[in-house]
Amino acid sequence: MKFQIAVENIGKIQLTSDYWDCECIENYIHSKHIDKCLRCGYRPDEQPDSHVVELVKYRQSIGFDGWL
């Protein structure tokens, strides 16, 4: 399946509403299907959407190019 995400342009920054950032130092990018981070306890409705560039880097770093 092709990896496609919703991208929102805010100035020069691209955010995706399909992922969110929790408050963890690492592995802080979560799919919106994850409704709570089990490490820090934050939920997506309390947290910002993920930056597309960080999401792409993260996917490359774990060698996974499908959906997280």
Ligand SMILES: [Zn+2]
């Ligand atoms: Zn977390």
